[in-house]
Amino acid sequence: MEDIISLCKRRGFIFQGSEIYGGLAGTWDYGPFGVTLRNNVRSLWWKRFVEDREDMYGIDAAILMNQNVWKSSGHVAGFSDPLVEDTKSKKRYRADHLLEAAGVDVKGMSLAAMSAAIKEKGIKSPDGNALGEVRQFNMMFKTNVGATEDETSISYLRPETAGGMFVNYKNVVDSLHPKLPFGLAQVGKAFRNEIAPRDFIFRLRELEQMEIEYFVDPKDWEKAFESFRQQVHAFTDDIGLAPAHVHELEVADGDRAHYSKRTIDFEFDYPFGKKELYGLAYRTDFDLSAHTKGSGVDLSYFDEETKTRLTPHVIEPSFGVERTILAILTESYTEDELGGEKRIYLKFPPRIAPVKVAVFPLLKNKPQLVEKAREVFMMLKKKIPGVMFDDNGNIGKRYRRQDEVGTPFCVTIDFDTMGETLELKDTVTLRNRDTGAQQRIPLVDLSSHIMDAIF
């Protein structure tokens, strides 16, 4: 994990948020390669789950919503963590974390039971002081909208993107008349006031979700659920996660939300253990019914074919952008030996690699090589996204730099390209990241050869 974090900082993927000001825990900033990796992941998800389908409708709702959205959804009352206060320093800690660290299984434990267990086990705060009673702490960030600061002006930073989809469900039905089953999809930020953000970009205060709310006739829920279960695996394949590292956890009756009739957590083998990557939940009619009740607007659906009115049930596949990025980094990070030297490389699937091809002149101080390399660079850039030019340092160093950012192909223009060896004129060296192998390719075939390997 330390190696990944260090590589991410050193090579411009991910930096600590507000770093020069000492940071802000639970926030991270993306540098040039990180932004592109992230864009590629989002685009691939959007293509698979929205563009390639005809039953999916994209949505982009505001982060700030009317506070009543979160009253209806139950977040104002129930989106909370159990906290306990150091009676002396007044610092607050997650009671469940302290108990887990002391070997107590906290699953399903009430607040009172946690308080009792802390006393019984004699658990102290990290500063060695006594702890108070365990209390609920709401994890939504609160702010006030408008000129006055009172109860009526409260708004929250959305804790999940789902709310934006339920609130716009009727707008989409009225403007586009989709037929059941259909889904709304959204990619966007969500915020959670985690008391103990940790594990790099795994547990964050500011995160991004890619979520779907898929509306079905209640009798068809199992078919849709199974279809999404398979599509989650297809997506983890797409982003290069080994099937052996992705696990399904069927969430047991007592551990599911009260309204959910089935939930699968998809877990991944992160460096710090097997932890949740994605979720898939059957939420029955809980959401549409709650928002119908809360808003007073009827969110039932009239089926033109069967001439019946029903409240659709919901299947919710939920993907975290940062957990995806961390899984990809974990899976891709490789150390090996090449040419007798230790090297680090990221074996990104070419499709999501931030840089697809790097173009080098063999020598920086030979104008004809540089000119030809620029020509090849411009030619590739027109056809392929993510092409980079580099003439800094010797070829070996440039290969290692590209390995570290996961560039699948490097192209070198040398004297043979210029015709020094007649039969090699207008050919270039194409170097493969994973094997280090080099092959000679005619310039005319270069872009199609690379395109075929990427997509």
Added chain:
Amino acid sequence: MEDIISLCKRRGFIFQGSEIYGGLAGTWDYGPFGVTLRNNVRSLWWKRFVEDREDMYGIDAAILMNQNVWKSSGHVAGFSDPLVEDTKSKKRYRADHLLEAAGVDVKGMSLAAMSAAIKEKGIKSPDGNALGEVRQFNMMFKTNVGATEDETSISYLRPETAGGMFVNYKNVVDSLHPKLPFGLAQVGKAFRNEIAPRDFIFRLRELEQMEIEYFVDPKDWEKAFESFRQQVHAFTDDIGLAPAHVHELEVADGDRAHYSKRTIDFEFDYPFGKKELYGLAYRTDFDLSAHTKGSGVDLSYFDEETKTRLTPHVIEPSFGVERTILAILTESYTEDELGGEKRIYLKFPPRIAPVKVAVFPLLKNKPQLVEKAREVFMMLKKKIPGVMFDDNGNIGKRYRRQDEVGTPFCVTIDFDTMGETLELKDTVTLRNRDTGAQQRIPLVDLSSHIMDAIF
């Protein structure tokens, strides 16, 4: 304006935020066509200003930042609007808006002068009550991060994306070693607690910016400024704004921020008047110097070639996503007569249109037409982003629906396609949105014909 808002809601572009809960002023949600239009605008901007260049580095910083970022930038002290309170109802109003409505020129007016002018003119609140003194009201949304709510845990929703770039300037310099001049670019949300959000998506509480901080040797600022001035115009051309509707306003000495030596506002002829679309400012070394001082981290730049150390100066081109969308909608909204009937259409440039091509079978109840149309649809979908299938209602209605969402091309599969007229076998009707003209195109040429017209 009302026509545009109504079309946007009716056809699934833009809905009022949290609409079923009575809304939240200053927030808007994007429906399926709106999301795609927005993605297309963002992608085009990113391509022009980041991907197509070698001197630009993408960044994606967190929305929540360490509060000291905004102390250094001057936002905590100075990012405010003048407010005045109704002494009876306690409602608050923008003092400058009330004065402007009364015909007073408020430019450069102090708070005391505004208070005096309100008394002198006898201006009352909209409810007819007396008004109090004019006070500054900070426009940043405030929240608390962590378990305790005190001064140290305050964080703000960033009021602009710029801060994220200055804070990461050193990270990019250290990891990627760019040579001056170079720029950081970012697309992301920003938040402003506007007291009077208005004009649809023009004045918002939650908005999205596409910003660049371009770092130059102080002696080169004019060249970079001029280059961006031209690129702003090239971009407004790209998104289809008529040059006659885009105006430059050279901001006068007294009206510029104290540190800026030159600022141009690019204004557009919106339905509600000529208002700011984009901005271009020369900010000297104000930002890097302020953040060096505030963070204690040296943000100077060492030039390897000249072996000198300097604090780069900054040129800042700033683009609002929603103002861009509103300008595009304003420019594209057209009413005309076609075939003796009034029609509404959006003449989007094909490149940014959410749907590029719609494919229809002439009749819904002829399986061979539907099957062939599905085949053509799948073929186009593989090659072109934004292809839609529609078999609902008669052809005339389908054309009108596509006109309203700005689809540049419609393809109809009819009996001639199937070989009823032998010489027309395997040809389709391609209909042009703007002229309504139809032409017969062989299926084999269809995708390349459309691709040429789009890109």
